[in-house]
Amino acid sequence: IIGEYEFTKDALDSYIAWYEKQERNLKAGTFHIQDGRFGGYIARRATHVKKISMCLSASRSNEVNINLKDFERAKELLERTEKKMSKAFKGMGKSQIAEMTDKVLTVIMARKKIKRSEVLRYLYGDIDIWTLEQVERVLAGMKVIEIRVLNEESDALYTYTGAAK
Incomplete structure (x- = not known):
């Protein structure tokens, strides 16, 4: 696989809406992980969801695009993982x-x-x-x-x- 990954139109629209909601929550101080040790992680959450989306896309095809299904699955995997993340510490x-x-x-x-x-x-x-x-x-x-x-x-x-x- 060669090239830079890009979101399809519908995936990009969904990502932007999700990202803007994350930013509003950050500014309001409402985090889905209520543990101060995860402040840095929360700030990098959008990067993680993109990387998971890329992995899911790569597992499905040799094309360098992230479709809506890839993005939705990435969000779901991230959120499921985050439920038990505080157990790491x-x-x-x-x-x-x-x-x-x-x-x-x-x-x-x-x-x-x-x-x-x-x-x-x-x-x-x-x-x-x-x-x-x-x-x-x-x-x-x-x-x-x-x-x-x-x-x-x-x-x-x-x-x-x-x-x-």
């Missing part, structure tokens, strides 16, 4: 408890409701009560869990409320 960060926060959240998400004592038993080799209390405050502050104190058992019940990962 999960448990990473400058916070000393970032990894533990992710481990605890993963356990709570899997169980939906779980007692503090159960989390400690499950992660006993990785976490102590003092770290777990810090993690609790982080997760409650993120509004991804609710904590109910169980006075009669000297325990707490974590309930996953959603909106994370």
